[in-house]
Amino acid sequence: MKDILIMILASFGAIFILSSSIGLLRKPDVYLRISVTAKASTLGIGLMLTSAALYFNDYSVTTRIVAIILFVFLTISIGGHLLARAAYFTKTPIWKGTKVDDLAGQYDEVTHELYSEKHNSSIKPEKDTSI
């Protein structure tokens, strides 16, 4: 019974991982890729680790796994944010199909300050038409 549960959890985990891998490969620009990994992999990892916790069924292992899961959730979203932001700074091209870009021109080139009101700096990624 426990084994079956482990198998099911692990299978779902694996499928989510696979889907985000496919997403990573297929999405047309870096922002979308970041977005898709930040999400799908969290649950994938969470499920996998949960299945391990179930398997070992040990207090110390479980607490560690919970810690890992929380840590992963936290870091994946922050990492995604940092990377997306950095990509934007370095003007990594954004997909041509992007509908709205409120962020364009909002960063200051020198101080990297981000404005909430309308600003007009040169930091805006090009729309990539080649992808």
Place this chain on the structure above:
Amino acid sequence: MKSLIFKTASSYLLPLLLLFSIFILLRGHYLPGGGFVGGLMASIAFLIHSFAFGLKETQSIIKINPGYLMPIGLAFAVGAAIAPFFVDAPLLKGLWFEEPFRFIGMVGSALIFDIGVYLVVIGATLTIIFSITDTV
């Protein structure tokens, strides 16, 4: 980096990771871990903090210059190494307390030694990376 989210998170992460690194250090004799990995983890914790807050702030948190962690660590290590001389045993012979301590396990010169390694690793890694970040 001027990221509010990152800053907030890393100020909470720092103590947690340090705790974890000490955990890794102390159990190294029983499970994977030990002074090296523990020290590296602690350094990584400080590094993440320094990315978020900048070098100055991290340095002020550490309070003493990480450079001084190195001789302190060396002193621990060499102390553990030569302690056996006082009982007329060769260098680095393990000296142990008879009974295990709670939570920590057996305490002996090997643990002191590992703590020395831990401190040296933190000191060295931080010195290396801080002195370069300083001038980037």
Place this chain on the structure above:
Amino acid sequence: MSLYDYFNWIIIPILGLSVILVFIRFLKGPSLPDRVIALDMLILISVCIIAIYSIQTNQSTFLDVAMLFALIAFLSTSAYAFYLEQRQRK
């Protein structure tokens, strides 16, 4: 089918396939952030692989490695981000 076999013949192949896909993204790039996110993803998949492997070998010690991997994935991502921003500033 035992747990071991199930993992060996179903789960790990899926993860392996994921690794390949991510690795292709890594090779394709085209930008540095693309490669970084691919590397990040590789490490995260490896966290899963480690979890599976620890079940297969019945060694919970490997889970600590997974913890460290996750920590380092975060460090490297933030480091790359830091680098990209610094480079832009220059």
Place this chain on the structure above:
Amino acid sequence: MLVAVVLGFIFALLVPFFSRFTKRAISLVYPLIPLFLFLYFLGFLEKIKSEGQILFHYNWVPSLGIDLSFRLDGLSLLFALMITGIGTLVFAYTANYLKGHQYLDRFYGYLSMFMASMLGVVLSDNLMSMFIFWELTSISSYFLIGFNNDDPASRKSALTALSITGFGGLVMLSGIILLQVVGGSYSFTELLNSSEIIKNSNSYGWIIALMFVGAFTKSAQFPFHFWLPGAMKAPTPVSTYLHSATMVKAGIYLLARFTPLLGDTIWWNSTLVTVGAITMVYAAIHSVFRVDLKGILAYSTISALGILVFLIGIGTEKSLLAAGIFILAHALYKAALFLITGIIDHETGSRDVSKLAGLQKVMMPVAIAGFLAALSSAGLPFLLGFISKEVMYEATLQLGNWALILTALAVLTKILLLVAGFWAGIKPFTGNLPSEFNKAHMPSPLLWVPPLLLGFLSLGFGMFPFFIQESLIQPVFSSISGSDTTIELKLWHGFNLVLLLSVLTLVSGGLLYFFLKPSKALIEKTFKFEVISPQNIIENGSNLFGSFARFWTRFFQNGYLRNYVITILAFLTLLMAYRLFGEVNIYIDWEQISTVSYYEAIVVLMMIISIIFAISTNSRTTAIVALGVVGFANCLFFIFYSAPDLAMTQFSIDTLTVLLFMLVLVKLPKNKSFSSKGMKFRDAFLSLTFGVLIAILTLEVFEEPSSSEVSKYFADNAYLLAKGRNVVNVILVDYRGFDTMIETVVLVIAAAGVFSLMKLDLNPSKKDL
């Protein structure tokens, strides 16, 4: 005896310290030292006459068989007396000659060091200690030739002299060691007993060849002779002392000394005769083509040295006797001539024999000394030179088939030397004093007494040879020839062929002197032959050597790091390949090889692709990220194969490395591609060969069965004795904690280094003291 030898060294060492306050007063005290030694050695005359030889022994390096044993016999006593006796005169002469010179003290220091070394050479019974003193004479000579060190020519001559004698010395060292290997000892006395063994050994040819190089370079034999004229840059006392009377005779001494040990073989004799003959004729011809007094004397000295080698080479009793007498005769007259030259130079400021004349008017005693020396040199009756010449002709005439040609050469040489001697000793003192030398006046007695004394000695020994016959020449003869024949020196041999040859020599020499006037034009004629002169050939040779050096150094040390790496690894690869394919039986034992899981294959593939990617990409950041993947894949292996500690450490450290790279890269310049296709191909070829070799080797080593004793011990005792469960950590902090302890130091130093690299910035444009 040791004290006698060492005295000079001690004195040399002390001189610089006492000079400051006794500079003037002490200069007359200096000659007392050689004088004291002279008297000391004089005291041995009787003893040697009766006992033949005296041995002294002092331990030094017994484990090498090197000791300070001294052997005083006829030959060494003769030399010792010459060294100290002429030394006394030269020391005294110097006191006036270099009066007030800023560095007079140093000069005396070198001179006494030389004297001591020279005594060491002639007195040592141990070949190695003899060699040591031998080298010291070269060094003192170097310092003395370069004494006028402001003059570039002086420095050059000093260097040349040292190079040639030093080279010869080194070659001779090999010879001496070879002699020891064959003969089993460095002691001359002991070696004498195994003389036959040595002569019959395979190495005999090598031994004498190596010894000859030493002797010929030192004694300025053709083709190594040219350093000697150059050495005339030294102040005249030096030329007198070292480069005519004593040091250059060290080679002669050596040959004479070795005659009983190594001589009397066809190789020995014919080589010496040939070289000696060439040298004596060649140099004699050269001597009459000079106008510089010192040049004339230098070449005539070389020629005389040639005669000595020639005589020793003939090797008959007569010739050895002739050599023995000629050593003394030459020392006496040549030293006198040099001293006189010095006086002339000192008083007139010129050494140009074509201009010098009429000096008898201002310095009669010098003129007398000059006459006596020149006549002795010419071999006129009643002078020692005459006796030596007579004996020499006797010797050559005894040689059967070769008698005619060798005698002819000897006569020719003697004729030319007569001219040279007259030019040096007589020409300046005849005729009218040119107006330009008006200022010349009578020198101090310290200058003129020594040559006059030497001149009178030549006369005295020549007129009354029995003075020295028994006490000096007989022992010399015995020690050179090893025979106990009693010799007899006579002024008058009756009318015979020898006398006829003597007359011929004198007459033709005299005629030549009258008709051949020294002039610069004569020298210029010799310039045509400069191209084929040994000096030129050797200098060209050394230039060629210089070019070779430049080529070799530039070829290897070319400044390109990659070429260094290629050289090193090509060498390693060749070495490995040669041994691998020559000595190792390559096979694969599939039993030992485990199966491959598909996920491992994926990781392997990923790793290989990442390596290739890291290598081939032109973007630095991409290369670094690829490196990250390589490290990551590496970690996966560590996890699969049971090394969690390793995986954790490797991964953290890889990441830190990548991070460091990132931080560094922020400011690196743009990447450029530098290499051409061909170069890349070459590099790829070498790299792949290297990689394949390492891989094959690894596999072969892997398949060798090995003991697991150590790791089993570690595992068995980890918990029981070391109180740990994680064996890797137990190894790190306990079993092999010593490694870890040191390793922490590596980290500390690296950190300190990084810190100083980043923070310490000395002004790069300014020179740093």
Place this chain on the structure above:
Amino acid sequence: MEILLVVIIGFLHAGGLYMLLRRSMFKMIIGLILLGNGANLLIFLLGRLVKGNPPVIEDGLKVFTDIYADPVPQALVLTAIVIGFGLQSFAIILIKRVYNVLNTDDLDELNSTDEEI
């Protein structure tokens, strides 16, 4: 599997050497790192491969009852890795410093100490 690891070791060495032969300082260091990785893997392999049995004695036991991986090469490699980190980080900073002073990445421009004879 050993064969594949051997292939990787070969690749790491070949790649490392190839990079060492480039003109760029940066590539040179990458080369050295690859070589170092190769050597580490080599030592690891020569201790024999054991899957899934880390050299950690299980709780409650005093000695190993099962097979276990050879801990010695692991400890050696660990030491080598840490040492390598020290050396490599110094080398990396060195190239940065070289760039700061000389403003080039081209090794061929860095041979003045060899040039004048």
Place this chain on the structure above:
Amino acid sequence: MSNSMIVLPIIFQFIAGTILLFFWRKINLQKVLSILFSVIGLGISIWLFLQVWEKGIMVTQSGDWKAPFGISIVADTFGVTMVLLSSISGLAVSIFSTGSMRKERLAFGFFPIFHFLIMGLQGAFLTGDIFNLYVWFEVVIISSFVLLTLGGKKQQLEGALKYVSLNLLASSLFLIGIGFIYGLTGSLNMADVAIKLDGLQNRGLVSVTSGIFLVAFGIKSAIFPMYFWLPASYHTPPPAVSAIFAGLLTKLGIYAMLRTFTLMFGGDEFMGDIMVVLAALTILSGGLGAILQQNMGKVFGYLIICHIGFLIAGLGIYTELAIMGTIFYLIHDIIVKTNLFMVSGLILKINGTQDIKELGGMYKNFPLLSLLMAIPLFSLVGIPPLSGFWAKIFLIQAGLETKDFFLIGFIVLGSFLTLWVIARLWGEVFWKNSVGLPKKANGLYFGQMPLIDQWLMVFPIFLLAAISLYIGFSAENIILLSQKISSELMDPTGYIEAVLGLKAITP
């Protein structure tokens, strides 16, 4: 006293370095402490030397794990002699650097790293474990990296780049070699490895492994064709640093070669032949380089290479006599090369340049100092009976006995080139008139330095000159020492028995 105290030299330097690290910025205190530590270190080394001389090989096992399991620390005569020599050189350089180094450099950890360097060397000389030897090597090279680049001048950096990369390459090869050793024997203890390698059927693999060690150590000791880093870097750091490098660093490679090739790979004829050829070419390359150079530091650098050839020659010939020659030469060379670079440092301080063309007038202006400097210079040449002379007798004799005649030719050539180079140097630097001081430089000229600093620079030169005179004139003692070392090396049974216990060797 128990055997466990033989680690004292290492531990003492460790503590010294650590204490100095605590006083990172207190230069004056560091100066005093460094000299003090060096003196005590020398005392400890002398004490250890005498102990071993009396009692024979002493062994302690770190952690009290019996050999071959723990790391054995072995004090044999060779090891302690090297320790003693490194202490002597260390003391000299320590004093010299207090007088000559710029305070900016001292403020960035010169002294602690210097003491760690000495520790690294002494550790390498005392360890009986091949991997431990590797670790010591790394201590030495990382310290040398740091000392080499301290100050970050353009020249220093360019030299360091080559030095660092080739040394890292060597370390990597060393590691491969260790891997092979472990793969073949499952052991790391050199005595144990020696026994196990001896019993190995597959000699080819042993031979290849020794080839890898040859190259790894060859790079470190700068033999042909692996010396390239040396001429590129040795003249670039401050002379005090060059002095310790010249005296001890390349010698560490030689030490390691002597140790491994006598103990573990004893008597591989092919390798011996290779070494003889390499020795000849090393002598040639060094000599040829030296005659061309115009920079004093570079001249000395090439001379180091040239004389490394002599050292390798003895190992290549591989007879007791030859090894004896190598050992004697090693003893002489450590003292003299250290002194030589201190001399060049003093000349630099006096004249502000090391360019031979610009130098001059030393003899006129500093006669006594010049005579003092003549001692190391002419010892180097091997003017008998100075120290450089004696070893050549052994080497030549050994070469004659094994009929390596061409090698003798190269030894003679090398000696001759050295003679020529030094004589030329003497003529140019000491005899020639000076051209006058160059433009203002960083730091003080010798003449402007306080008297105490002047003495701090001259005294160590005097000290080492006195020692090389001792080596020359008391050659007998040094020969006895070399003989003892050589016989211990050529017959390692004593070593192996001492490490593994008596029963280890069974026929």
Place this chain on the structure above:
Amino acid sequence: MTKSLFLSNLILAIIWVMATGTLTEENFLFGFFISFTILWVITFKKEERKYFTVIPKLLAYIAFIFWEIIKANFQSLKESFYPKSKLEPAIVKVPLDAKTDVEISILSNIISLTPGTLIMDVSDDKKVVYVHVMHLLDKENFIKEIKLKFEKPLLELMR
């Protein structure tokens, strides 16, 4: 107020553990639950009662977030097979009511973890947050949804 109640709760739980003498996590949780109930019974002040509603609300919110995460994963599972043309990405500026750093950070993380959205950055004056959206149908609607679904309950919990 909430804090002191939590503290009392904790202390009571520890006393429970000591009294029963069994140091296990189950026992601790059990003690915590019992003392929570007791405190709930004995607390009357209105402002103090918030403590007892926060915990259930928190649990509910966490459950909600988890559900959203699961949804997000399924959605991206679906999307990974979509053709590109169905994508309608955008970067949208969303005004914030959250004030403190912690509030903003938690909100951002939640946004990142939930369907189709990724935080790009927070403005330096902490007034707006820029969100990357995978499918933007209607900008106003999207902003409203974020504020209602995530921000409002979060702020209620935090304040």
